Amino acid sequence: MKLNFKLFVLLFMAMTMFNCETDDSGDYGSSQGINQEFEFGAIIQKDFIGTVVDESNIAISNATIIIGVKTAQTDANGVFIIEDADVQEKFAYIQVTKTGYLNGMKSVVPTEGGNSVAIMLLTETVQALPASNEILMPNGTKVTFNGGFEDAAGNLYSGSVHYSINHVDPSSPTIAKEMPGMLLGKTTSDEFEVLETYGMLHVSLTDASGNALQLATGSTAEIRMPIPTELTGAPDTIPLWSFDEGAGYWVEEGFATKTGSEYVGMVSHFSWWNCDASFPTTEFCLNVEDDNGNPLANVQVNLSFGINPFPVVGVSSSEGQICGLIPVGETITLVAYDYCGNEIYTNYISSSFTGSSQTIVISAGSAQPTVITGNFLDCDYNPITEGYVQLNYGALTSYTVIENGTFEISTLICNSDTSISIEGIDYLTTQSTGEIPFTLAQPITDLGTVISCNAVDEFFTYQVDDETPITSINVMGYSDTEGGFNINAVSGAGELHFSIDTTVLGTYTLADFDAFLYIADINLDTDITTTSNFQFVITGYDAIGGYISVTFSGDYVDDAGVTHSISGTIHSRRDS
Structure with missing residues (x-):
């Protein structure tokens, strides 16, 4: 039987922990995300940052997130942060609710450091059940009800029945965002195995007032799901699995038979149903590093084996890690890509591999690593203690938690494209820096200090050594x-001034275009003060009414002969 590696997408990727849902009538709070049946390890505390979007990839605000006993709401960007959530070493369960959508449920393998989660909620479209007792979707997915219905108390129900239906195609490029849990299932022999999906189906049943209904005891329904044409070699019979929303994994219940280009099976209740083959697996983590052993975040890694049509796609976490389960006894091809889609690393995991982790090193000859650092202050100029940075690079967007007013991301520069934008958001107050352009540099891209405050759109900040930023x-x-251009500012400590005789974006030194920096409070005048390593990066120069953005860093000697480091950020509206 040919295996479809797309199936591992949620098991392999802790950075791409996506969404979906289960039976609307299930119990959300009983397990509190802690699974005692399978050996998922001890209870630990982990931090999570995630995004919730709809099927058009538009952010969903005010969705409720539950991890363990902790809850949070998504902000206007669809972002949530939960810190110190109780999870297990090899299992974390994220639950999402939002009116108008199916409940989202995602089970993931936590990584070291912060865990980034991407969740897509599926729209719940409720309509009346036809008199034929059949539901037919445009793609051929079909449900036929053969008996009666009952309410949540088990009483027979004879009124009008309403339904919603959603199908997840295994060939969908967003399958990892559309499905519930992870592809881990409990077999009829009480063994846990990784699943290979050939299609998923969700049906919910309600009365006219929205109260949950189910198939009556002893009643069944026939489900039919199309088999994607890419999945040649689909088995003649395949196990059916329902999703246990309390436990966060799939449970084997019955089987489906291949009939033409469809799988056909009978079910006795509704939640999520899944046509899956299962097979043994082993735990595995990839560590992505540069030549100096620094972890690399946001590196895309594809895994594939055999002639599967759907390779898994993972993205490394802030600690450069991707964790999950991989098949036992298969030779796996591993390919890493930069932001621009360039192949920067290829290797193999042998079929005889017995370890639990592997490190891949992205050499400087294959890619250009950089460490992006910065400081973020709130409206009162205090370090932000709970916030995040949105990094936009090309067509990709990533999110990193701000800790104690600072953040650090090790990533790659691709195709000499050094233009990025950063937005820092104070999660507690929803205040923002606004989107600020920057230019990537090697080995460090220092963004200096910026202010997350909607009322502040212009600032001149600097920090000497580890002192409080001014x-x-x-x-x-x-x-x-x-x-x-010239930029002038006045702080409580005195005057500040920067000028340079160019408006071209790029990196410059004091020897270029008569660059000049003056900060009265520390007696820094780059024309007469002893300086070294000074660098200015012009990251934005808009038309009048837009913004001028500059970062700077270097060393200088003060009046007492002591050498200091200084870095800063200038974000000024261009007034003329």
């Missing part, structure tokens, strides 16, 4: 007659 919001930026 910020001015009284800033003016304007062009000059030398083909460059």
Whole structure:
């Protein structure tokens, strides 16, 4: 039988922990996300940041997130943060609710450091059950009800029945975001195995008032799901699995028979149903590093084996890690890509491999690593203690938690494309820096200090050594007659000034275009102060009314002969 590696997408990726749902009438709170039946390890605390979107990839705000006993709401960007959630070493269960959508449920293997979760909620479209007692979807998915219905108390129900139906195609590029749990199932012999999906189906039943219904005791329904044409070699019979929303995994119940290009089976209740083959697996983690052993985040890794049509796609976490389960006894091809889709690493995991982890090193010759660092302050200029950074690079967006006002991401530069944008959000107050352009550099891209405050759209900040950053919001930026621009600011500590005779985005030194920096409070005047390693990066120069953005860093010697490091960020509206 040919195996479809797309099936491992949720088991392999802790960074791509996506969404979906289960039976609307299930019990959400009983297990609190802790599974005592399978050996998932001891209870530990982990941090999570995630996004919740709809099927059009539009952010969903005010969705409720549950991990263990902790809850959170998504913000306007569809982002949630939950810290120190009780999970198990090899199992975390994320639950999402939002009116108008199926409940989202995702089971993942936690990684070291923060865990990033991407969740897609499926729309719940409720309509009346036809008199024929048949539901037919445009793709050929079909449900035929052969008996009666009952309410949540087990009483026979004879009124009008309403339904919603959703089908998840295993060939869908967003399957990992559309399905519930992870592809882990409990067999009829009480063994846990990884599943290979050939299609999933969700049906919910309600009365006219929205109260949950089920098939009556002793009644059945026939389900038919199309088999994707890519899955040649689909078995003649295949186990059926329902999703246990209390436990967070699939349970084997019956089987389906291949009839033409469909799988046909009989079910006695409704939640999520899944046509899956199962097979033994082993736990596995990939660690992605650069030549110096630094973890690399946001590196896409594809795994495939045999002639499967759907390779798994994983993305490394902030700690450079991707964890999950892989098949036993198969030679697996591993390919890593940068942000631009360039292949930067290829290797194999042998069929005889018995370890639990493997490290892949992305050499400097294959990609250009950089460490992005920065400081974020709130409206009162205090370090943000609970917030996140949204990094936009090309067509990709990633999210990183801000810890104690700072963040750090090790990632890759691709195709000499050094343009990124950053937005820092204070999760507690919803205040934002707004989207600020920056230019990537090697080996470090220092974003300096920026302010997450909706009322502040201009600032000049600097930090000496590890001292508290100094910020001015009284800033003016304007062009000059030398083909460059000037930025002036005033803080409680004195005047600040930066000028350079160019407006071209890029990285410059004090020797370029008469670059000049003056900060009165620390007696820094780059024309006369002893300095070294000074670098200025112009990351944005808009038309009048837009913004000028600059970062700077370097070393200088003060009046007492002591050497200090300094870094800063300037974000000024261009007034002329």
